Amino acid sequence: MALRMSHAAEIDRSGTGLALYAPSDAPRLVARATAVDAVGLEERAASLSKRSIKRESKLWALDLSIRCMDLTTLEGADSVGKVVTMCAKAVRPNPLDPSIPPVAAVCLYPQLIPVALGQLRGTSVKVASVAGAFPAGLGPLEARLAEIRQVVGMGAHEVDMVLNRSMFLGGRYAECFEELAAAREAAGGAHLKVILEVGELGSYDRIRQASVLAMAAGADFIKTSTGKIGVSATLPNALCMMEAARDFERETGRRVGIKVAGGIRQSKQAIQYLVLVYETLGPEWMTPDRFRIGASTLLNDVLMQIDKERTGRYAGPDYFTVD
C-alpha cells in the first residue's frame, strides 16, 4: 500500500480558501470567532481522554503517531553530530524492527538544514525548519520574511513560524494578517505551519481567534507551541484549535492541519490527541498531511508501547536507542 506522506504538493491551497480573505477582513474574522467556554471545553477534553481503544487500534494509533511525528531538536547546542543521529532515528526509529515506519519530518534550526537534507536524501522524511525569528518572532519583518525565503531556498520542505503575538494581543489584526500572508507567500511551495504559542495567548477565546486568523491568512497547519515557554500543548488547547479547524473547513472547504507540540512525552498522550482528532475532525485528519506531533522524547516511549502490545511484556528503556 502506498505511503501517504506529507509533501507540499498534497496541501490543497489552490482552492477557494486562500483567496477568500484579505487583511481588511481580519478584525471581522476575529470579532466573529465563536466564543469558547473554558470549563465546558476542559470537561469535553477530559471526557475524551478517558476513551479506551482496541488493541489493534492502539497499534495502529501508535504507528500513526510515529508517522505523524516531527522529531524535533531546537537547542542552541544542536550540532552536526546531534542532527545526524536524530536523522538516523527519524528514518529507522527501531533499527531492529523494519516494520516501524519513519517519522514525518525532522524539525530544527535553519543552520542545520543542509545536514538533515544530506542525511535524509532518498527517504520519505521531510525537513522542517523554524524561521521568522523563532521563537519570539519579533525581529524586523523583512528579516523574518527573508529567513523564510532562505530556508525554503536551502531546501526545507516545511517551515514552522510563529504568530506575531505582540501584534495579535495588541489588537492589530489586519497587520498581523498581512504578516502571515506575506510569510505564506515567502514560503512558496513549502508547507507552512503557524505556531500560535497558545501559552502566551491567555484564553481559549484568543486561541480560537488566532486559529481563525492564521487559517484565513493561508496557514497549512496551525501549531500549538514553540516548546520554549512553560505552557505548551494541552488537550483543551488542541481541542480548541481543532474545533476552529472543523468550522473553517465547513465555511471554506479548506482543510487545515493541526500540530501539537511541547510536553508530549508519552504514548498515552499521543493517543489522547488522536482521540481528539478522531472525535472532532474525523478520520480525514488522521494522516500526517493534517496532523503532526512535535516531540523529541516521545518516539522511544511509542516504540516501547508497541513492543509491549506485541509481546505482552512491559519494555525497558535500555532496549531502545537514545539518539
Added chain:
Amino acid sequence: MAKIERSASSALEHGEPLWEYADAPESTEIVRLEDRYGLFIGGEFVEPKSGRWFETIDPASEESLAEVAEAGAEDVDLAVVAARRAHDDVWRELPGSERAKYLFRIARHLQERAREFAVLETMNGGKPIKESRDVDLPLAAAHFFYYAGWADKLEYAFPNRSPRPLGVAGQVIPWNFPLLMAAWKLAPALATGNTAVLKPAETTPLTALLLAEVIRDAELPPGVVNVVTGAGETGAAVVTHPDVNKVAFTGSTDVGKIIRRATAGSGKRLTLELGGKAANIVFEDAPLDQAVEGVVNGIFFNQGHVCCAGSRLLVQESVFEPLLDKLKDRLQTLRVGNPLDKNTDVGAINSRQQLEKIEELVASGVGEGAEMYQPECVLPERGFWFRPTLFTNVSQSHRIAREEIFGPVLSILTFRTPAEAVEKANNTPYGLSAGIWTEKGSRILWMAERMRAGVVWANTFNRFDPSSPFGGYKESGFGREGGLHGLEPYLELDGGDGR
C-alpha cells in the same frame, strides 16, 4: 461513523484509519448477586410477610438478576414500627455529632465499594458505566459526606429556632438514579434526626439493597433505615401509613399528584420532586461547541431519563442551521450500546414500559409533522434500546414539545428575541430546570431571573452538587433537596422572632 475494519496485521501498513474503541466492559465479577433479596427491616434482611417476590432484570440483556421481596401492607407496617422505635428510643436522642459519624461511615463505605456499586447500578438500571462510575457514585457518597457535617450544626442553619426531627420519613424514589436518589433522601433525613422507610423503584431495587448492607455494616442502630422493595402498592402503603410523619417523593408529576391527594388532610409534611420539560436556550453569541456538548449532555445523559433533562432546545433562529449541523455531527459520534462498556455514551432504556412510552411519543411527533433525525447506529438485539433522536419543525403545541418523554429525544424550536425565548421556555406547566447559553453576562442574569424553574444552568447543564439546592417550580414539585435548604423539609422549627 467512518470506521474501517481491518485486521491487526494490516495495522502497520499505514492505510486507512483503523480506529475502533475497545469493547471495554467493566467486569461484573466485583458484584456478588444473591439469588433472593429480602426486605431490610429493623437492621436485618427478612423474608416478606406478603410471601411475594418479583424478578429484577438487566434492561440491557433482559436477563434476570435476582428475585426481590415485594413488601405488602404488613411488611410496610413492620418497617414503620421499626423506624418509629428507632427514632423515639435511639436516633432522636443521639447527639448530632454522633449521628454525623454514622453518616461519615456510610460515605466512606460507599467510596470504598464504589466500583461494585457502579457496576451493579449499571447492571440493574442500564445506565452507562462511565456515568454510574463518574457521576452517581461520587455524588451519592458526597451527599452523605455533606449532610453528615450538618448533623451537629443545625442550630446554625436555623438560629434560635430549636430545629427538631419530624419523626419517621417515608421516602419513595425513582429508577433513573437509584442509589443517588436514595442518598438524596436518606442523608438529610438521618442528619436531622429522622428515621426512614425507603421504597426503591420497582425496576431498580438492587443498589438500595446493597446500600442497606452498607448501613448494616456501618452499624447504624437497627430500624434507623428500612428498605422495603416493591411496586406502586408498596409505595402507596408507605406514603399513607398513619405513623409516617414526612413523605418525600421523587418521580412523575402524575404520581406526585396522586400522593398529594392520598396524603390530603393527614398533616404529613410533603416534598415532591416531579417531572420537567426544560428549555435549553442557545443564543447566537453562545460558545457553540460547548453549547453542543451541553445540549447533548442535557438530553442524552442517562438516556434522557432525567427529570431536569434539557428536552426542549430553543435556538435563536440566526444560528439554527450551524447549530443543527454541529448537533447532527455530534450525534454520529455517540456510542450507543452495552452500558458496562466504558466507552458507551448512551445505555439501555430502563424498562420495556418506558421504551414503549418513548416510542409512542416519538410516533406522535412524526404523526404531528415534526421532522425526525436519528444517527446510524447498530442497536443490540436483546434489551431495551432507543436511538438518540432529534426533532425539528416542532411547534409549541406538539406533544413532544409539551409532554415529558423521559428518553433520548430532543425537540428543537427556534426563537428570535430574548423575550420570545423567555415566553416559550416558561410556556409549560413544569418548572424544574432551564439552560441558557450566551456570552453576554447581563443577558444571562436577565434570563436567569425570568426562568420559572428551580435550577438554571448558564453555559453548562446537568451539574449537581450536594451543597446546591435542587427542586421545582409549578408542577415540577415543591421543596428543595441539597444544600442548607434541603434540611428544612425534615425539621420542625420552633420559636418566633418576638414582637
Added chain:
Amino acid sequence: MSDTRVPVRRTAKLYVGGEFPRSESGRSYEVFSHDGRLLAWAARASRKDLRDAVRAARAAQPGWGGRTAYNRGQILYRVAELMEGRRSQFEAELADAGAADPNAGVSASIDRWVWYAGWADKIGQVLGGTNPVAGPYFNFTIPEPTGVVGIVAPAEQSLLGLVSRLAPAVVSGNTAVVLASERSPLPAVTISEVLATSDVPGGVVNVLTGFTKELVPWLAGHMDVNALDATGVPVELAAHVEELAAENVKRLHRAPDADPFSPQAQSPYEITALMEFKTVWHPMGA
C-alpha cells in the same frame, strides 16, 4: 331644628384590580356585630369575581415582583403609615367584631406590617446564598416570589390574622387574592381602602368578601394560583382543599400557630413558605 347629624354609611365592596366593584352576581350578605347589630351589607363574591381577581393578580405580578426590593419595602411601609391614620376606624371595627383590646390589635397589626415591609430587601440575604460546589462553578440560591397566592384569611382576629398572612405573601413580590373573614369582613374591606390609597399597584392585593365554603374550592382548584395560604380554611374543608390543590401542585401553607399573637406568627419562614428557591450555576473560566 335638631343638630343631630345622620352619619354616612360605607358600602363594603370587593377590591379587584385596584377597583371597587360589587359582586358581578349582584349578591350581598349581612354583616353583624358580635352583639347582633347590623353593620353592613358586604358584597358576596361569586366564583366569577374570584376568577377576575386571579386574573388581576396574575396581570399585576410581573410588575410587582419586578420592582426593586427596596421599592417594595418602601411602598409597604407606607401602607403602615396609612393604617395608622385609620386607627380609629380599625379599632371601631375590631370592637364591633368583639375584640377584647381593639387598640392592642390595631397596634400589633401595624407593627407586623412594618416588620414584614422591612424584610423586602433582606430575605434574600438571610435565606439565600452562595453554595460551595465541588467544581469550577459559581453557584447561588435566591428566593423568588412563587407568583399568585390565594389567602384564606382566618375567621377570627380579622385584622391581625389577615395582616399576618397578607404581609409576608406580598413583601416578596407575590400578588394575592384574599378571601376575607366571612363573619368579620370589614377590617379587610378597610385594608383594601388603605391599599387603594397607597402606592401598592392595583391588582397586587385583591380582597373578596363572601362565603368561605363557597369560594375556597374555586380558589384551591384554580390552575393559575401558585400557592394557597390555607390558614383560614375550615377544618372540615382542609382535606378537600389539599386534594383540589394537587391538580396544579399548588404550594400549601398554614400558619404554624393559629393565634396571630403567638410568637410563632411572625417569621421570615412565613415569607419563604410562599417563595421558590432558584439555584443558578455558571462556570468560572477565563
